[in-house]
Structure formats: C-alpha cells, structure tokens
Amino acid sequence: MDFTHTEERRMLADSLRRTLERGADWGDLAELGVLGALFTEDEGGFGGHGYDIAVVFEELGRAGCNLPVLDAGLAGGMLADAGRADLVERLIAGDLKATLAYGEPGLRYDLGPIRTAANGGTVSGHKSFVTNADEAGLLVVTALEDGVVKVFGVDPRGPGVTMMTTPALMGGTISEVTLDRAPAEALGPAETLESRLAAATLAVCADAIGTMDTVRDMTLDYLRTRKQFGVPIGKFQALQHRMADVAIEIEMARSAVINLSGHLDQAAPTRDRHVSAAKSLIGRTAHLVAEEAIQMHGGIAMTEEYALAPLARRLTAADSRLGDEDWHLARFIRLSA
Amino acid sequence: MDLTFTPEENAFRDEVRAFLRDRLPADIAAKVAAHTALSKADYDTWHSLLNEKGWLAGAWPRKFGGQEWSAVQKHIFEEETAAAHAPRTVPFGVAMLAPVLQAFGSKAQQDYYLPRILSGEDWWCQGYSEPGAGSDLASLKTRAVREGDHYVVNGQKTWTTLGQYADKIFCLVRTSTEGKPQEGISFLLIDMNTPGIEVRPIILIDGVHEVNEVWFTDVKVPVENLVGEENKGWTYAKYLLTHERTGIAGVGYAQAGLDSLKRIARAELQHGRPLIEDPLFAARLARIEIDLMAMATFNLRTVAGADAGAAPGAESSMLKVKGTVIRQTINALALRAIGPWAMPFVAEGLEDSNLYHPGPDYAAKASNVYLNNRKISIYGGSNEVQRGIITKAILGL
Known part of the structure; x- marks a missing residue:
C-alpha cells in the first residue's frame, strides 16, 4: 500500500497550484501540461489515469478555476477514441477548445434514449447542459444514425447551430444547443461514452474535494478571527464539533475519490460501482460542506462579495452534475445486485 | 384535546380565502409564485388592499385601529396568504415597530407614526x-x-x-x-x-x-x-423580538413550498416516469411531509397557548430551528427535483422576469431560492443562538 502520489504527479499538482494562485489562463494550463495529463501516452498525452485526473481537478477545484479543462478531457477523450489524434494534439497544445454535447431535455441524468439524429452529413436535435460551449471551437455531438449512437464534430459557429447560453452554477457557462441540419463530420461510434463519462465524474468529484478543502480552510480562518460575545466564535463547542464533523466527512469523501481513482481503469461493472459510490457520497458531502460553511460564517457568507459564494455554488452544483446523490445511489444498488 | 378549529375560526378562514380570491392581484401572485422579486409598488398595492379591509393592522389592538386578532387568527391569515401566493406583509412598520410604539411610544409618536404606517406614507x-x-x-x-x-x-x-x-x-x-x-x-x-x-x-x-x-x-x-x-x-428590542411569534415557524411558507415541490416531482420525468414515483425521491418527500405535519401541530400548540395567555417561552426558539430547517430541506428537495436544470444560474434575474432561463418554468428559480433561503437559519437570531436559548430556558443546563 502506498497512498502518496508519484513524484511526477506531485510536481504537476504543486506547479498547477502555484500557477492558479497567480491567475492562470488557458495557455498557461496547456504549457504546464495540465491538458496533456488528461490523456494517455497512446493518445498523445502523458497521463490519463485516475490519479492524473484526480490531482489536476483537485487543484482546479481548490482554486475555484472556471477554465474548461473538464470539457477538454471529455470531448478530447471521445476524439481520441475516434482516432482523431490531430484534434487531440491541438487540444493538448491549447490551440483548440472543445466540449461534448451529449445531454438532452427530459433525460435528467440518463444517457438515452436520445433523439438528435444525423442525416446526410448534418445533425438535427436539441442538446442540453452543454458546458462552456460559447467559447468552444468544436462541439462533439452525440446523435443517432441508423439506430446507433455515434459522435459527430460540429462547428458551433456554423450554420444551423443556435445557442442559448447562461452562467452556470459551478462557474463558466452552460448552453442549450439547437441543431437544425447543422453540417457535421462523422467521427465514429459512441461506445466509449460511458467510460469517458466515468473519468469526467471522477473529475467532478476531485474538483469538489479541492473546493471543500478551500471552503474548510476559509471557515476555520473565520472561526478563529470572528469575535462575538468577546471571544472568537471557534471557542464555542457547538461550532467546534460541527467543524470537526465537516472535517471528518471531507476525509471520507477524499477516501472515496482515491478509491475511485484506483478503479477507473477496471472493467465497466467494477469501475461504475466505484463511480456511483464516490459520486453519491460526494453529492451528499458537497451539500453538507457548503451549507455548514455558510451557517458557521453567518450573514457574511450570504454575500456575493465574500469569496465563499462562488465556492458554495460550485459545491451545490457538484451534486447536480453527471448524476446526483440519488441517481448514483440507485445505480450503485443496481450494480451491486 | 380537540384538534379542530372553532366555527368562528373556520368562518374567518373562509373570509380570508374569499378576500384573497377577489382582491389579490393576479400579476402580483404570479410573481410571488415564480419567486420574482416584488417592486415597491407591488408591496404598496398589496398593503393598501389589506388596509382597506382593515387587515393590515389585523393584529393591532382596537384602540389603535386594529382587529385584535387572536394568535389563531394570525396563524390562519399567514397560512392562507402563503397558500395563495400573496406577498408577505412587510413586517418592519406594521409588525415590528408598531407594537413597540403602542407599548412604549409617546402619545405624539403613536398619533403621528401609526397612521402613516397603515397609509404606506412611511416605509x-x-x-x-x-x-x-x-x-x-x-x-x-x-x-x-x-x-x-x-x-x-x-x-x-x-x-x-x-x-x-x-x-x-x-x-x-x-x-x-x-x-x-x-x-x-x-x-x-x-x-x-x-x-x-x-x-x-x-x-x-x-x-x-x-x-x-x-x-x-x-x-x-x-x-x-x-x-x-x-x-x-434593549428592553424594547427584546419585546419586539418576542412579540411576533406565531409566524416564526413559517408553516405557511413550508406548505406552499411542499405543494410546489410536489408539482415539480409530478412533472419532472426520471427514466421516463414521474419523479414522484421514484422510491428514493418519494421517501425523501414523504419524510419531509411527515415532519411538516408534526411541525404544523407543534406550531398550533404554541399558537393556542398564546391565546390561552401563556407567557412567551423558549418554545418559539424550537419552532424557529425546526421550521427553518424544514423549509431549507424543501428548498433542497426542489433543487434535487429539477436535476440538471439546477446548473443554469441566472443570478441577476430575480428583478427582471424577461431574462432567459432555459428549461421548465418551475426550474428557473429553484437554485436561487435554495441559496437565498440559507439565510433563514442565520437571521432573526441564528439557529445556534436559538439552541442556546433552548438549552438555558427550557432544559436548564
């Protein structure tokens, strides 16, 4: 047993943390190798395993970074599976931003049955919850062709593409994308979608762990410095015990994510059982940490001006992304039967 | 023991319902139902309609132009207005300052300020x-x-x-x-x-x-x-804080929130079936409904106690803690019920109903309301402060 990360991963995490503290842009992340760490050597990267994904997203969550790294990993993964090494290379270099459009209205967290259909070099349909599509140069779209779900490349600024974009609860943007005979390049079958979403779910979980660490530290700072009744409020045992419970639950969540990281490369049933175990637990803990942090801070945490606000929203959104606590609980039960 | 309302109380409830049906402006109720922020004009309109009926000051003593509502009547009014999506009566003048002036203010202060609170001249x-x-x-x-x-x-x-x-x-x-x-x-x-x-x-x-x-x-x-x-x-401030305690549990808001949650859960589909049929969600829904039923009775015990002349006690702290947690749980379930529609987040949207929000109408404000209502366990004496009161005043620790 060894619960320490490799030297390479530790170095990547450290330099990513320092870069994010300075305020990083997309080029900085590419240069640092953050995007390359999401892909295996075969795919043109130098990572791509569970622990690589975990260290990267933990740092992004810790910093509250809104750059579309998850989208790059998810869309890029599908491009790699389609044998498009050329596009993956541009993505890793930071020259191309891509996002995956797979969700549809009415499906909640299910992957299907989808209705978007391909016909004669075009796709038509409605894609929901597409993250950071407004700044993407390529939409990777799932659509039915001859009764099979396949993956297509669509130019988000091309004809037949309409986007309605709003800010996203976790940061960044989220779009409803309407495709009306949008020209599309066939990329291949979508049979690896579940395994790529498993990796993306690990990313959301690890991101939440990093965010929880920051939120815990902010709350601890506040408990030490905020005085009421003549003493720091952290001297009140009622708050001490609640803070201790939060710390315990974060370590539980971290352990679940480590467990998932180590099983991400396993065959589907084992992998997905760990995906759902971790995501269900993360969903529960993310709400707890956000709610307790706000409550223990008091009114100041209700304000947009205080730095906790976007982090609390990010934790809230973590449960609503890629399957919530209950959706994964039910899936875990099915997979354990 | 008798868990039924008196014929007079039921008649009052009917009168409140009839008033709400006839006089509550539909556009204002629609805003409240959609969690859109009300303008000052909306509040003023509602206050003047209540004032015409004599109900803005329903809880005031008769000698100040009020109706001297009992605690049960206040409770019925709050329950019915919440269910009808009427705006809340803005409490600062009518329910907070007025009782203080009536108890401790000079004759000149009472004569000057109280009518201006009712007329809406002073917010x-x-x-x-x-x-x-x-x-x-x-x-x-x-x-x-x-x-x-x-x-x-x-x-x-x-x-x-x-x-x-x-x-x-x-x-x-x-x-x-x-x-x-x-x-x-x-x-x-x-x-x-x-x-x-x-x-x-x-x-x-x-x-x-x-x-x-x-x-x-x-x-x-x-x-x-x-x-x-x-x-x-400090004496007047404490009087003010203990004066209005029938509404502290927020049972009316909780019931309205639960009704709205059930509508969402019937409309939202999971694996092609209404979410309300999902065993995990149904269990969560049932648990909070059971809590709310007990809460409503707990609240009525306190309300009836107040009418029987019981001194304001620390049970209002119990109602505040449990009532806010129940409302927050309902808000969290609404967030859960809308699924991924929680992710689009129109933060500047509450005062402008024209801002685009994708997805079903019922999903538009669920995350905003969930986040905003984290305040209710913080304000008005945080739930930690309330637990301190319970510890000392009821448990004697």
Missing part, C-alpha cells in the same frame, strides 16, 4: 445588526450623542432588508458605555432623508439586492424621536 426598515454585532447584538457600536435638542448619530448598520425602499429606519444606538452592554442602548426613529445617511446595496449569493448597509455620518436626530427612555432600548 420602515430595521437598524439592528452591525458588522461586528450579529448574534451578539448587544455589542453594537453605532453612537448617538445628545447635543441640545438632538442626537448626533455615527456608525454603520447592516443586513437592512429592503432599506432601498425605506423612508424611515428604527435603530438601536449606543447612548452609554457604562454598565453592561445591554444597559447603554436606546431606540431611535430616524428619517432616511436626513443628511449624512448613505444606503449601500449588498448583493447576495443568489444575485439579488435585498439587503443593504446603512452608514450614518453626523446624522442629526431630534430628541423627540427617542422611543421610551434613554438606555432602555
């Missing part, structure tokens, strides 16, 4: 909390120094709800630093148009402008604006 806001005085309210530092026939006020108040609409503010100010902190506080009425007052918006986590900071720089306040005696303000 009041509350100047209690300060950046350094939240749960520990008695540590407040805003100073009022007597100079001839006026006080000069300097300091800062915060969390001033709807202060952007206010004509006047009632403030707790420090007039003495001797003795215990509670002993040097006075209760002062201040015109918001006085030179030296600045209102600065605070934007909340859900993007709304609901509360404000109010800054006082050498603000001159006539001495006749002091309520009661100097340095007795």
Whole structure:
C-alpha cells in the first residue's frame, strides 16, 4: 500500500497550484501540461489515469478555476477514441477548445434514449447542459444514425447551430444547443461514452474535494478571527464539533475519490460501482460542506462579495452534475445486485 | 384535546380565502409564485388592499385601529396568504415597530407614526445588526450623542432588508458605555432623508439586492424621536423580538413550498416516469411531509397557548430551528427535483422576469431560492443562538 502520489504527479499538482494562485489562463494550463495529463501516452498525452485526473481537478477545484479543462478531457477523450489524434494534439497544445454535447431535455441524468439524429452529413436535435460551449471551437455531438449512437464534430459557429447560453452554477457557462441540419463530420461510434463519462465524474468529484478543502480552510480562518460575545466564535463547542464533523466527512469523501481513482481503469461493472459510490457520497458531502460553511460564517457568507459564494455554488452544483446523490445511489444498488 | 378549529375560526378562514380570491392581484401572485422579486409598488398595492379591509393592522389592538386578532387568527391569515401566493406583509412598520410604539411610544409618536404606517406614507426598515454585532447584538457600536435638542448619530448598520425602499429606519444606538452592554442602548426613529445617511446595496449569493448597509455620518436626530427612555432600548428590542411569534415557524411558507415541490416531482420525468414515483425521491418527500405535519401541530400548540395567555417561552426558539430547517430541506428537495436544470444560474434575474432561463418554468428559480433561503437559519437570531436559548430556558443546563 502506498497512498502518496508519484513524484511526477506531485510536481504537476504543486506547479498547477502555484500557477492558479497567480491567475492562470488557458495557455498557461496547456504549457504546464495540465491538458496533456488528461490523456494517455497512446493518445498523445502523458497521463490519463485516475490519479492524473484526480490531482489536476483537485487543484482546479481548490482554486475555484472556471477554465474548461473538464470539457477538454471529455470531448478530447471521445476524439481520441475516434482516432482523431490531430484534434487531440491541438487540444493538448491549447490551440483548440472543445466540449461534448451529449445531454438532452427530459433525460435528467440518463444517457438515452436520445433523439438528435444525423442525416446526410448534418445533425438535427436539441442538446442540453452543454458546458462552456460559447467559447468552444468544436462541439462533439452525440446523435443517432441508423439506430446507433455515434459522435459527430460540429462547428458551433456554423450554420444551423443556435445557442442559448447562461452562467452556470459551478462557474463558466452552460448552453442549450439547437441543431437544425447543422453540417457535421462523422467521427465514429459512441461506445466509449460511458467510460469517458466515468473519468469526467471522477473529475467532478476531485474538483469538489479541492473546493471543500478551500471552503474548510476559509471557515476555520473565520472561526478563529470572528469575535462575538468577546471571544472568537471557534471557542464555542457547538461550532467546534460541527467543524470537526465537516472535517471528518471531507476525509471520507477524499477516501472515496482515491478509491475511485484506483478503479477507473477496471472493467465497466467494477469501475461504475466505484463511480456511483464516490459520486453519491460526494453529492451528499458537497451539500453538507457548503451549507455548514455558510451557517458557521453567518450573514457574511450570504454575500456575493465574500469569496465563499462562488465556492458554495460550485459545491451545490457538484451534486447536480453527471448524476446526483440519488441517481448514483440507485445505480450503485443496481450494480451491486 | 380537540384538534379542530372553532366555527368562528373556520368562518374567518373562509373570509380570508374569499378576500384573497377577489382582491389579490393576479400579476402580483404570479410573481410571488415564480419567486420574482416584488417592486415597491407591488408591496404598496398589496398593503393598501389589506388596509382597506382593515387587515393590515389585523393584529393591532382596537384602540389603535386594529382587529385584535387572536394568535389563531394570525396563524390562519399567514397560512392562507402563503397558500395563495400573496406577498408577505412587510413586517418592519406594521409588525415590528408598531407594537413597540403602542407599548412604549409617546402619545405624539403613536398619533403621528401609526397612521402613516397603515397609509404606506412611511416605509420602515430595521437598524439592528452591525458588522461586528450579529448574534451578539448587544455589542453594537453605532453612537448617538445628545447635543441640545438632538442626537448626533455615527456608525454603520447592516443586513437592512429592503432599506432601498425605506423612508424611515428604527435603530438601536449606543447612548452609554457604562454598565453592561445591554444597559447603554436606546431606540431611535430616524428619517432616511436626513443628511449624512448613505444606503449601500449588498448583493447576495443568489444575485439579488435585498439587503443593504446603512452608514450614518453626523446624522442629526431630534430628541423627540427617542422611543421610551434613554438606555432602555434593549428592553424594547427584546419585546419586539418576542412579540411576533406565531409566524416564526413559517408553516405557511413550508406548505406552499411542499405543494410546489410536489408539482415539480409530478412533472419532472426520471427514466421516463414521474419523479414522484421514484422510491428514493418519494421517501425523501414523504419524510419531509411527515415532519411538516408534526411541525404544523407543534406550531398550533404554541399558537393556542398564546391565546390561552401563556407567557412567551423558549418554545418559539424550537419552532424557529425546526421550521427553518424544514423549509431549507424543501428548498433542497426542489433543487434535487429539477436535476440538471439546477446548473443554469441566472443570478441577476430575480428583478427582471424577461431574462432567459432555459428549461421548465418551475426550474428557473429553484437554485436561487435554495441559496437565498440559507439565510433563514442565520437571521432573526441564528439557529445556534436559538439552541442556546433552548438549552438555558427550557432544559436548564
């Protein structure tokens, strides 16, 4: 047993943390190798395993970074599976931003049955919850062709593409994308979608762990410095015990994510059982940490001006992304039967 | 034991329902149902409709033009208005300041201010909390120094709800630093148009402008604006906090929230079936409904106790803790029910219903409401402060 990360991963995490503290842009992340760490050597990267994904997203969550790294990993993964090494290379270099459009209205967290259909070099349909599509140069779209779900490349600024974009609860943007005979390049079958979403779910979980660490530290700072009744409020045992419970639950969540990281490369049933175990637990803990942090801070945490606000929203959104606590609980039960 | 309302109480409920059906403007109710922020004009319209009926001051004593509603009547009114999506009655003038003036104000203050509260001429806001005085309210530092026939006020108040609409503010100010902190506080009425007052918006986590900071720089306040005696303000403030306790559990809001949650769960599909049929979700829904049923009875026990003349007790702290947690749980379930529609987040949207939000209407504000209502376990004496009261006053620990 060894619960320490490799030297390479530790170095990547450290330099990513320092870069994010300075305020990083997309080029900085590419240069640092953050995007390359999401892909295996075969795919043109130098990572791509569970622990690589975990260290990267933990740092992004810790910093509250809104750059579309998850989208790059998810869309890029599908491009790699389609044998498009050329596009993956541009993505890793930071020259191309891509996002995956797979969700549809009415499906909640299910992957299907989808209705978007391909016909004669075009796709038509409605894609929901597409993250950071407004700044993407390529939409990777799932659509039915001859009764099979396949993956297509669509130019988000091309004809037949309409986007309605709003800010996203976790940061960044989220779009409803309407495709009306949008020209599309066939990329291949979508049979690896579940395994790529498993990796993306690990990313959301690890991101939440990093965010929880920051939120815990902010709350601890506040408990030490905020005085009421003549003493720091952290001297009140009622708050001490609640803070201790939060710390315990974060370590539980971290352990679940480590467990998932180590099983991400396993065959589907084992992998997905760990995906759902971790995501269900993360969903529960993310709400707890956000709610307790706000409550223990008091009114100041209700304000947009205080730095906790976007982090609390990010934790809230973590449960609503890629399957919530209950959706994964039910899936875990099915997979354990 | 008798769990039924009297015929008179049922008749009152029917009258409230009829009034709401006939007089509550549909556009205002639609805004409340959609969690869209109300304008000052919306509140003024609703207040004047209530005032015409004599119900704005329903809880006031008859000698001040009220109806002397019993606690049960107040409860029925709150329950029915919440169910009909009527705006809440803005409490600062009618329900908070007025009882203090009626109990401790001078005849001149009563004659001048009370009619203006009912007519809507004066919109009041509350100047209690300060950046350094939240749960520990008695540590407040805003100073009022007597100079001839006026006080000069300097300091800062915060969390001033709807202060952007206010004509006047009632403030707790420090007039003495001797003795215990509670002993040097006075209760002062201040015109918001006085030179030296600045209102600065605070934007909340859900993007709304609901509360404000109010800054006082050498603000001159006539001495006749002091309520009661100097340095007795803490007594009046505590009276104010214990006076309105029938609504503290928020049962009406919780019931309206639960009804709305069930509508969402019937409309939202999971694996092609209504979410309300999902065993995990159904269990969560049932658990909170069971809690709310018990809560409603707990609340009625307290309400009936108040009508029977029981002294205000720490059970209102129990109602506050449990009532806020139940409402927050319902908000969290609404967030869960809309699934991924929780992710689009239109933060500046509450005051502009034209802003685009994708997905079903019922999903538009669920995350905003969930985030905004984290405040209810913080304000009005945080749930930690309430537990402290329960520990001491009921449990004797």
